[in-house]
Amino acid sequence: MSTVAITFADELRSRTDDDLATMFKSRPDLVSPVPNDFSALAARATSTPSLVRVIDSLNLWHYQIIEAACALPEPFKKSELIEVTGDETAFALDYLWQIGLLYKEGNNFRTPTNLKLLIGEEPAGLGPVSAKKINFSILKDVPANSAEVLARLTWGPPRGQIANVKKPGAAIAWLLENEILVPIDSHTVVLPREIAIKLRGGKIHKELKNEPEELNGKKIDQKQIDLAAIANISTILRWCEEFLHNLSDEPPTALRTGGIGVRDLKKIAEHLGVDETCVGFVAELCYLGGLVVVDPDDQILPTSAFDIWLTKPAEEKWYSLVVLWLETSRASGLIGKVSDKNIAPLGPELDRAGVSLIRKTTLKVLQENTQLSPDLSSIQSVVKWFNPQKANKDFVEWNLREAEWLGVTGQGGISTFGMNLLTEKDVLGVAASMPKAVDHILIQADNSAVAPGPLTPELSAEMGTIADIESRGGATVYRFSEGSIRRGLDHGKTGDQIKTFLIKISKTPMPQPLDYLIADVAKRHGKLRVGTAHSYIRCEDEGMIQQILHDKKCEHLRFRKIAPQILVSDFELAEVIGELREYGYLPAAENASGILLSQPNLRRAKSRPKPPRIISEFNSPKDAVIQSAVKTVRAGERSRKVEPIVAGTSSNETLSLINQYIADRKTLMISYADNNGSVSNRIIEPISISLGTLTARDETTGELTQFRIPRINGVAPALTILENKADLDL
Structure with a gap:
């Protein structure tokens, strides 16, 4: 005679390997890591983090069914759930059972306690269960003004606020008097769950959406x-x-x-x-x-x-x-x-x-x-x-x-x-x-250039240094400006090198305005130099020194003239250069020896790449991992059941028995003390003994494991122990 499963762990033990594999596939977090036995599996499956993950994976239909299940008194029959939802629920119940959001108690169903906490105290906008037996016939006599109040509370939220529960209005007074509404405190009344379901026509949701709407578009x-x-x-x-x-x-x-x-x-x-x-x-x-x-x-x-x-x-x-x-x-x-x-x-x-x-x-x-x-x-x-x-x-x-x-x-x-x-x-x-890369441009008369397709990486990098992209599409339009040419000069190029590069890659001749622009910027670039005093500016053109000194836009840099061709500032070199460039000047940096500095062509980070962490979603494990997990849980369960039965053996008896099992190739159970001193029973397949260490295949993990002989407290045949345990259970 079989016993009725009353806990989730017991119900899991009664499931087939295929049922467990289906649950693991749908909820991969349950096998990361693999639980030791069914009690651990049940605890993991009903833990809040695991339930949150599986709830997040539910579609609206399945979520509505779970809401309905949490609203019913437990245990509930399949027919009771179908009655408050719809006939289609029968098709979804098996799936919700397989993923562990419902479990069976005989022919009835239950939901894990933590699931109810996650769904909330008011599933589908329903209030608390009534503490008293309800007379539904009174609902036929509800006055019109009281019916309006009920209409607002029926589909939730089920709670209403009033000034004083002892002095309610006529509409609410009638509902309180006939126990259709229940006072929660001096300012709050609530509609009991059973009455709300009755007013909803015996259904929990207005509409049970068992499929998504049709996608509209062009x-x-x-x-x-x-x-x-x-x-x-x-x-x-x-x-x-x-x-x-x-x-x-x-x-x-x-x-x-x-x-x-x-x-x-x-x-x-x-x-x-x-x-x-x-x-x-x-x-x-x-x-x-x-x-x-x-x-x-x-x-x-x-x-x-x-x-x-x-x-x-x-x-x-x-x-x-x-x-x-x-x-x-x-x-x-x-x-x-x-x-x-x-x-x-x-x-x-x-x-x-x-x-x-x-x-x-x-x-x-x-x-x-x-x-x-x-x-x-x-x-x-x-x-x-x-x-x-x-x-x-x-x-x-x-x-x-x-x-x-x-x-x-x-x-x-x-x-x-x-x-x-x-x-x-x-x-x-x-x-x-992908369109093929091109190795040429077409320079226009208005200081622009057109690349008739994606440029090769080398040309694209060079053009990006000396020109700005103005528009994109099948062709790319580059714009040459004072700032873009200055950027190229900052990278160590000379004006002649820029001209030579453009003449080489352009299918059209270089227009005179662009030639003049490059020559003019190259001539002025570096004429004004900034170094470290904190910072200083020197220029052979005393007129430019005077212009900067009296330029109101540069007043905040607090320049002081210490010589006809030199200004100094308390601001950092990089800031001075950046500000002057913003105001239309073209300074270049120099070192302590007065040598012009150019930026390197390639500036790369000294540190290694540090991609951001990802809040990972568990991916469905492979079939081999799932089958191994099922086997591990089953083996762990067998080991847990026989834990009290392994008798202690002396060192000589332990060695003798192990050698015998190695020769006979039999599975045995050992009582083993780990590094922390805790003792557990392990089902193993012994392979060899060497230097006081037993090498065996652990049936729980399926991996080769080494066990120190002095830590083995007892040895017994696994099959005999399982049979004895079964007899004791009977």
Whole structure:
């Protein structure tokens, strides 16, 4: 005669190996690490962190059923749950039982205690269970004014505030007198759960949504989607390169929290020709890939990994970044949002639990609705059905925007490249669709140049040093200016070298205005020099010295003239140079010996890449891991059951018995003391003895383990112990 399971642990023991494997697959956190036995498994499965994870994975339908289950008195029958929900619930019950949110007690069901605490005291907006027997017939006689009060409380929240429970209005007084409402304190009344369910027509929810709404949007041809997506991929790779080259040229100083400041972010955005939101995302993308880091001196610089990344093919570059974006728990859409303080890219405030889950759900919805650019409100609603506990509307919007920037989507629809990425294809198709790199430009008469396609990495880096990007698309337009030419000169180039480079790569002749611009800036560059006094300025042109001294924009630098050609300042060299350049002067730095200093072509971080931590989501373990976990729990349970039965043996008896079991290749049970002195029983398969150590396969872990012979307190055949234990149980 079988006993009825009354605890979750007992019910788990009665499940088959296939049932346990299904639960482990759906809740991978239960096998990280593997529990020792069923009691430990039950404790893990009903712990708050584990329940939070599994609740977050429920769709709206399953969540509504769990709400209904928590609202019923326990134990409840399957028919009782179906009565307050719907006939379709029968199909979901088995799944909810398999993942351990319900467990059986004979033919009835129960929910774990912690699950009720997480769902809350008012599941589905229902009040507390009535302490008295309710006369439902009184509901037919409710006055009209009292019915209005009930209508407001029926679908929740079930609590209402009144001035004084001893002096209520006529409508509430009748409800209190007939015990339809119950006073909680002197100002609060509540509608009991049973009455609310009766008023709801015997159902717990207004509508049980067993499937998501249909996704609405605009139909787009896949070819158009892919054309837009490949352009986006080309653009995001160029943005990353430009961003990192810009950090190399003019590295910003990190905030105290480690992020990029508002002023620096705006400056980089102007250089790239995009808004700060986009730059923040690019910065985060490079941060994830280990391409940028905050150095010990607080400068934000590219890492040496950037140089390796530049040499890779476009498809490999893109994959190395987008695969990290899929997994990251950082929400770059929060950048610039003001709460108590500004949130900065690369800072620590961007981590949000569940972001990766929402991102994957959003992409899954797009994947199931190909050639469709969804309406924002429609896809937000669908994602909300799949993840009712985590689906933040802003997160969905940001994920769609970032997917478009990355080329995972094009014009809002999932691209072939995005599909290949999500289905883990070996070839993503990016390389074949990418436009070929060009090795030339076309210089125009208005100090601009057009690159008729993506430039080779070498030319792109050189052009980024001496020109600013004005517009992007199939072709890139560069603009030469005084500032951009000065940047090239700061990198150690001469005016003649810049001219030679442009003449070599341009298919059109260099126009005279650009020739004059380069010559003029090269002539003035370095004429004014800044050194360290704290700082000093020297210039052979005394007129320029006088101009700076009387320039009202420079008054705050507090220059003092100590010689006809020399000014000194209390401000740091870098600050003086930066301010003078901002006011239209073109100073260059010099060292203590008066030698002109030029910045290195490549400025890289001294520290190694430090990609941000990720609030990880547990991935479904492989079948081999699941089967091993089932075996481990079963073995641990057998070991726990026979723990009191292993008798002590002397050292000689222990050695003799072990050698015998090695020869007979039998499984045995040992009582073993660990390093902390605690004793446990282990089922093992002995293999050999050497130098006072037994080598055996531990049945719990399946691994070869070494046991010190002096620590073995007792030995007995495992099969005999199990049989004896079974007899005792009977």
